[in-house]
Amino acid sequence: SAYVILEHFTANAEEKELAEYGMLIWGNMNYQYSEAAMGYASDLSGVTHLSRGWNVPNLVGYMESHDEQRLMYKCLTYGASADNYNIKNLQTAIKRMELAALFFLTIPGPKMIWQFGELGYDVSIDFNGRTGNKPVLWDYYTVIERIRLFKIYKLLLDLRATHNVFHVPVFSYSLSGRQKAVYLSSPEMDVTVVGNFDVAQAVTSVNFQKTGKWYEYFTGDSLLVFSSPATMTLQPGEYRLYTSVKLASPLPYLGIKDIHYSYPDLQVDVYPNPSSGPVTFELFLSKPATVEFSIVNSSGMLLVHSERKKLPEGASVIHWDGRLQNGNQLPAGICFARFRTGGQVKTIKLVRN
Known part of the structure; x- marks a missing residue:
């Protein structure tokens, strides 16, 4: 069998008629889920066909897509805060992704998950140009909070696959x-x-x-x-x-009921950038930590990997000579410097000329 999904985006009455002919219709809920994840008032009811008066659950809801900004990026950039709860914090933002996923995947009806959303992908859609290549951050699989988010997605999808209650037409x-x-x-x-x-x-x-x-x-x-x-x-x-x-x-x-880790805040500046030679990274840590530094290309391939360094609280400097592991000069183009401390990863775009 085959499915017809219409990128129609027209008046609801017309979409309703097409849905009842058996076609699937995209349901863009990026703005609503982003606002909710960031801690602001938002109505998520548009993700269900019932809110649109449809008689069939042929609405394909999505929180992210190739055309929309990533929820994690918005949370880390614009997230709300109160007292000691700050959505701009990486661990808190990932927990917000769990919350959003729960109120996405438990709602009956087909869904579309954009690539790496299940790991909390946080690189802006405008990085390297809106339609430009984005880094494939395989090291997400080494961050325990991201792995938990991935597992939450899997569990919710397993529930949908094995229990009919998640497909009831009326709720x-x-x-x-x-x-x-x-x-x-x-x-x-x-x-x-x-x-x-x-x-x-x-x-x-x-x-x-x-x-x-x-x-x-x-x-x-x-x-x-x-x-x-x-x-x-x-x-x-x-x-x-x-x-x-x-x-x-x-x-x-x-593995565990929940995760409550506290990682040091890490800030990174780089100069010169663009550069054809050596580069200096200035790091600032809120407390002492072990930092791992690496360089990857736009496909996520590891180009340079350094030993982990124990750095003190406050300012530190890491110098990179601009060369690959084999000693050759890194060719011109775009690459990314990554700094990892515990579960926190900072990615900096580098332009080599």
Whole structure:
């Protein structure tokens, strides 16, 4: 069989008619998911066909695409903050990607995931020109928070593939506030998804479909619901996926319930850039750390790899002679300097002339 996906973007009445003829229609939700992930007010209901009055779930929702800015880039650049919670922090931004993915993939209907979104790709769409080549950052697979995000994506996709409740044609939702919820019901089981997109703790009302024992999927914790709606307190960015039937625990796969690491803040400046010769990198660390330095090309191929260096708090300097590992001069073009400390990676564009 074949699927016809129309890049139509026309009046809803026309899209509805085409969808009911069996065609799939793209549903661009980049702005809405970006705003929500960054901690601002946003309505995600447009990702479901129900909000558009369609009778069939033929809307292909997406958060990112080749035409749209990356959610992680927006979070790291424009994310909101309050007290000690700052979405511009790398680890916090990745947790926001988990939250967004939960409220994307649990909603029935086909979805499109843009490449490396499952790892929190954070290079701007305008890097090297809007349609220019972007670096393939394979070292994302060495960052524990990014691996957890990847695993969250896999778990959610596995749930969609094995449980019909995630494909019911009719369901209820509350997606317009900063505290959002999705309610799915089928003969197999009921599912309640709740999350706090705010940057502050929030108390929210959850309309569990029935009383009794519910099971939080990611932690394995159980909750006894005596009446519905029930009141629940959620920390900023916190999410929960409750099922009325206990599912196999994902904890052996995830490894740990959650991640709470604190990595040093790292700032990097480079000069001269562009350059045809040696380059100096000025680093500033908020606390002592081991830093690994490397140079990769636009395809992510490793060109230069240095030993890890223990650097003190404050300012430090790393000099690079502009040569490859074999001693040859790096040819003209675009390459990238990467600095990794713990789970934090900084990537700097270098122009060689």
